[in-house]
Amino acid sequence: MExxxxxxxxxxxxxxxxxxxxxxxxxxxxxxxEGKTFDEYKQSNDTTYLNKISENWLACKKPYRTASxxxxxxxxxxxxxxxxxxxxxxxxxxxDIAGESFMQQFTNRFWENHYKQQVEEATGLLVFINPEFIKxxxxxxxxxxxxxxxxxxxDEKSLQIESITKKSxxxxxxxxxxKDSLVDESNIVKAEEESSENNPTEVVDEVIVPETAPxxxxxxxxxxxxxxxxxxxxxxQNVKAEAEKPVPFILEDSPSQxxxxxxxxxxxxxxxxxxxxxxxxxxxxxxxxxxxxxxxxRKWLLVHLPxxxxxxxxxxxxxxxxxxxxxxxxxxFIDADxxxxxxDFDEPSDRIIVQENDHKDNNICAPIEWIIKQ
Amino acid sequence: MTExxxxxxxxxxxxxxxxxxxxxxxGNGDNCQFLDLLLAxxxxxxxxxxxxxxxxxxxxxxxSGKDIQEKDLSSITxxxxxxxxxxxxxxxxxxxxxFASIFDRFQKGHLGNFYFSQTQxxxxxxxxxxxxxxxxxxKKSLAERTKTKEFAYxxxxxxxxxxxxxxxxxxxxxxxxEKFQDARNNDEEMQTLxxxxxxxxIFFIADGEALLDRSKxxxxxxxxxxxxxRVLQNRxxxxxxxxxxxxxxxxxxxxxxxxxxxxxxxxxxxxxxxxDHFDKTIKIASRSQNExxxxxxxxxxxxxxxxxxxxxxxxxxxxxxxxxxxxQKFKYTSE
Numbered sequence: 001m002e003x004x005x006x007x008x009x010x011x012x013x014x015x016x017x018x019x020x021x022x023x024x025x026x027x028x029x030x031x032x033x034e035g036k037t038f039d040e041y042k043q044s045n046d047t048t049y050l051n052k053i054s055e056n057w058l059a060c061k062k063p064y065r066t067a068s069x070x071x072x073x074x075x076x077x078x079x080x081x082x083x084x085x086x087x088x089x090x091x092x093x094x095x096d097i098a099g100e101s102f103m104q105q106f107t108n109r110f111w112e113n114h115y116k117q118q119v120e121e122a123t124g125l126l127v128f129i130n131p132e133f134i135k136x137x138x139x140x141x142x143x144x145x146x147x148x149x150x151x152x153x154x155d156e157k158s159l160q161i162e163s164i165t166k167k168s169x170x171x172x173x174x175x176x177x178x179k180d181s182l183v184d185e186s187n188i189v190k191a192e193e194e195s196s197e198n199n200p201t202e203v204v205d206e207v208i209v210p211e212t213a214p215x216x217x218x219x220x221x222x223x224x225x226x227x228x229x230x231x232x233x234x235x236x237q238n239v240k241a242e243a244e245k246p247v248p249f250i251l252e253d254s255p256s257q258x259x260x261x262x263x264x265x266x267x268x269x270x271x272x273x274x275x276x277x278x279x280x281x282x283x284x285x286x287x288x289x290x291x292x293x294x295x296x297x298r299k300w301l302l303v304h305l306p307x308x309x310x311x312x313x314x315x316x317x318x319x320x321x322x323x324x325x326x327x328x329x330x331x332x333f334i335d336a337d338x339x340x341x342x343x344d345f346d347e348p349s350d351r352i353i354v355q356e357n358d359h360k361d362n363n364i365c366a367p368i369e370w371i372i373k374q
Numbered sequence: 375m376t377e378x379x380x381x382x383x384x385x386x387x388x389x390x391x392x393x394x395x396x397x398x399x400x401g402n403g404d405n406c407q408f409l410d411l412l413l414a415x416x417x418x419x420x421x422x423x424x425x426x427x428x429x430x431x432x433x434x435x436x437x438s439g440k441d442i443q444e445k446d447l448s449s450i451t452x453x454x455x456x457x458x459x460x461x462x463x464x465x466x467x468x469x470x471x472x473f474a475s476i477f478d479r480f481q482k483g484h485l486g487n488f489y490f491s492q493t494q495x496x497x498x499x500x501x502x503x504x505x506x507x508x509x510x511x512x513k514k515s516l517a518e519r520t521k522t523k524e525f526a527y528x529x530x531x532x533x534x535x536x537x538x539x540x541x542x543x544x545x546x547x548x549x550x551x552e553k554f555q556d557a558r559n560n561d562e563e564m565q566t567l568x569x570x571x572x573x574x575x576i577f578f579i580a581d582g583e584a585l586l587d588r589s590k591x592x593x594x595x596x597x598x599x600x601x602x603x604r605v606l607q608n609r610x611x612x613x614x615x616x617x618x619x620x621x622x623x624x625x626x627x628x629x630x631x632x633x634x635x636x637x638x639x640x641x642x643x644x645x646x647x648x649x650d651h652f653d654k655t656i657k658i659a660s661r662s663q664n665e666x667x668x669x670x671x672x673x674x675x676x677x678x679x680x681x682x683x684x685x686x687x688x689x690x691x692x693x694x695x696x697x698x699x700x701x702q703k704f705k706y707t708s709e
Contacts, residue, residue, distance in 0.1 A: 048400055064386065109439065113432040137481055138508040141661045141669060246512045249504040251497065255481060262496045266436050306483045307490055314489040314533040314541065 003089040007121045008371055011263060012128030013256060014099030017283025017328060019064060021128065021364070022077055022096050023057035024328035026050045028349045028364045029081055038365045041082035041089060049075050049096070057329070058348055060339045081365075090372060093118075094126075105266065106259045107251045119270045124277035124371030127260065130284055134304065137255045257307040264311070268318055277374040278312065278321040279367035285325035286353055287332075296357050297325035320374055324367045325355035439497035441526030441548070450494060450529055454543040458572055459680045461620070462605075463579035464597055465551030468622035468660070472579070473528055473546055474503035475660035476677070479670045484535060486674030491531035491541040498528050506661065525549045525569055532677060542681050547573070558601040561608055570610040575618065575680055577656075578602060578644075582623035585636050595640050602648055616653035618679060619644060624672065625662035654679060 010018045029040040044050070056063050075096040082089045095118060105111065111119075268276055282288070282297050295303070301323050302309045312321045330351025331338040345351045352362045356370075363369075385392035390399035442450060450456060461469045477499035480490035493499060505512055528546040533539065547569055556563040570576060580598055584590040605611065619641065621627070627636050645652050656679065658672035 105436065106439070109436040110433040111436060113434050116434045137478065137503070139478060139506055139661075139669075140508055140512060141506065141663055143508055246505060247509065249501050251500075253509055254497075254500050257481065258496050258500060261492075262439055265492060265494075307481045310480065310484060310489040311492065314491040314537065316537065 003091050005091045006123045006372060007093045007118060008124050008126060008368060009119060009122045010094055010126045011102055012099055013102055015133050016099055016128035016130045018128050019053055019096055020328040023053040023063060024352050025364050026054050031349050033347055033349055036084055037363055037369055038081040039084055040080060042080045044078040050077060060333050060342050062333050102263055106262055116270060119267055120272050122271060126279050126281055126367055128281050128283055132284060134256045257305040260308050261311045276319050277371045278319050279371055280321060280323040281367055282325045284327060285355060286327035297323040297355055322370050327353040437494060441495060441498045444525060456543040456545045457574040457680055458545050459575050460547045460570060460573040461577045461579050462554050462601060463551060467579050467581040469579060470502045471660050476673055478503050479673055487535050488532040488677055489535055491533045494529040544680055554601060558604055564604050564608045567610060574684055577618045577620050579620040582621045582627045585640060586630055586632055617651050618653050619655045620658055622658050624657035625659035625664040625667035628667050629664060
């Protein structure tokens, strides 16, 4: 039987779980365990990268970041798989590309030509979304509406809105403290008195500046204080005006679902395949389950990323899609207690969680299997 | 479009000395899987190099995601049957807010009976939506002022929720409000607005909040009537082409119980004076906090109207411009 060559592209913004998925997948297909749908029938020529990321995964350590400074590099991952109990062999190529690269596709608007070739040949896409790192848009009006429900008076409402919308004004307060210390007449008078007592013949213009105004040094005249006061008042106004200025539009702050639909749209246009199979992977799915959220992954997508959901469903002629909840790690590698629990598994692949519709198991091949079946 | 760039290779493994002395800990040299490619500063060379070395990479340029310029319109109209929508209004009357709020609305879910389907200008929508977002750190919802004095276009594809009809495409023409001020004041400027003749729908837009302000409402009314008159005087539309009127911030009008007042002050006079030319009025509350007029009121109606195909092919006295030879075969003659 002839081997089938398949290229599956992984897409996802930074820290969306791509490398953990590959590490878990590599272990899963090469592990000795029952009930697997795929086995690795031979090892790739070069498994250095796979072994490195797999070691971290096995030890429950945070994965290597596939960080790229340009968005134009990727790690070739080749897996030679055989469907369990059959002769069907699939040579899978899944380049592991840094999430930053995908963000830069959105901001810089280019692809490496090599990447374009890979996309053209791709059978399907694995799109990774980590709920923890999704950027949502929040409208000021929505915030105001919520605050309106709190039964506050107008001043309190205004304060609430300002405290949430405005960036830290610590810089303003710092300047305000300096100004306050200068305009506090009693400090100056007191200093003058102290000065006169210590040295009656000393010119009254010379004062000891209180410690609360350290930037002025120790020998400053009243006149210079007035000048400093004026300068600082102007500076304070400038700082306040600066703080009042709205933050300019930054492309990188665009909502995740807007970035993802743009990336997907670019892929859709380039792919030769008339219908693109897209497996959406909601990663860190254990967090969703631990929070007691009883929701299928598809429903989760509809609720949390409605623009992306609408995009996929309204283009059904060119996309077939399924949504999977996947915890490739089984839990957080930051939480020490959780790590201990995860390390206690005799077979590490048992800690993998994969949910499709209402069905849960450890089969991390499921999204790839789904793509191949389309 | 393919371009060539210079790159540097950087190893991502902290324990590797490749970045210091070029010696790869894995022994794989420049082909190591742990190498990332770093784009050198100012390295993009738009002319493809004849010979490339190992430090050059060819890039494929994606479309900008920003406003589509007039000269590039064919890239979209060639692929899709689009309805061209023009909103005519004074500066800050709410044109950009309307576009932004449609995209914002889709980010929360479907808009009435429509699903979002696609856009080739996501960045432009995001830019226009920015000042209404918390991230802008504005105290109240504002809109990005359109700066360009040349028409730029936003693209939006929508599909009815039953998915039975095809994706329908809209092109929203956007321009600085000053352009319309100039056109209101001057025939020559008005005649530059040739896209009005190509528009499938033309909406005159009036700021509802300004209509509540005694010091502004007469100006709003006068400006609206003057620009309508100048559009007609310069025959910028075909005979059967209809206008629509949009009143923004209708929630504020409702809060002041001024609906009837606005009807009799602006809407009725316009529909009476220009009875042959106006079709519908849409009352929009894009950013409302009023329960009776929730945010997004009127947006679906605007989309529905924008998507309808006007019966332009049956226009009896369709006048062909010099450069409209391509339409000759469709010319209707009553003889």
